[in-house]
Amino acid sequence: MxxxxxxxxxxxxxxxxxxxxxxxxxxxxxxxxxSLLDEAARLFPVARITHGADQFPILVGKLEDGRQIKVELVVDTMVCRRLPQLWLKLTLLEAAVCARPRIGALARPTGAEFYSLVHDMPHWFTPPPTNAALLMRGDGSASRQQVERATAMFGSLFSDPTLKEAAITPRGVRLVRQAAQGQRGAHLILRQARFAVTAIAPEIIRRTFAEAAALSRCLADDIPISPDTAAS
The missing domain is CATH 1.20.5 (Single alpha-helices involved in coiled-coils or other helix-helix interfaces)
Known part of the structure; x- marks a missing residue:
């Protein structure tokens, strides 16, 4: 007993x-x-952080020219045979709607990219040659010159293997890139999405913003610029 x-x-x-x-x-x-975006928030003089239902931060900053930048973090566990991914989604919203088409490219598409804008675009284009498989689509309203310029920009941007998606819309542009990859042990044994990162480095935000600024201008009437030019 x-x-x-x-x-x-x-x-x-x-x-x-x-x-x-x-x-x-x-x-x-x-x-x-x-706390993942606390350091990155210091990059913008006017910025605020809110939190989604999953408690991941959402950073919104105001630029001097009236544009708005929005940074979000997305956990992706949809692909069974791949480690979980933490995606950084940066959206650069224009001060006013632009007269330009919707066009974008998605690297290594699986069909499970729930965060993707490209999957909602109906018109297919031949993508530029890159090291990764690339899906390029649009809304069908782009001129041949606009397609050529966007294709050249996508070819430059997707030379970086961490970039997942780049999209241009009349309202703004969006880039999605890998911020971290899940820890193998936690995923295989516990089926959990754990990431060995304590903060999103401001340099990643700065670089992604520079690329978004270049992407925003690539369909403008002036001569397209490269991401390196925008960053300088």
């Missing part, structure tokens, strides 16, 4: 301990998520 009671007490203590550890880990994970 005593042995049974002691064993039951041991099991109860283990359950309480495991529950407390789970609560601690959950709180730590939420705190980690909420």
């Amino acid at each position: 005593i042995t049974t009671l002691a064993f039951s007490a041991f099991i109860a203590a283990c359950g309480i301990g495991m529950g407390a550890r789970a609560v601690h880990d959950h709180r730590a994970a939420l705190a980690w998520r909420r």
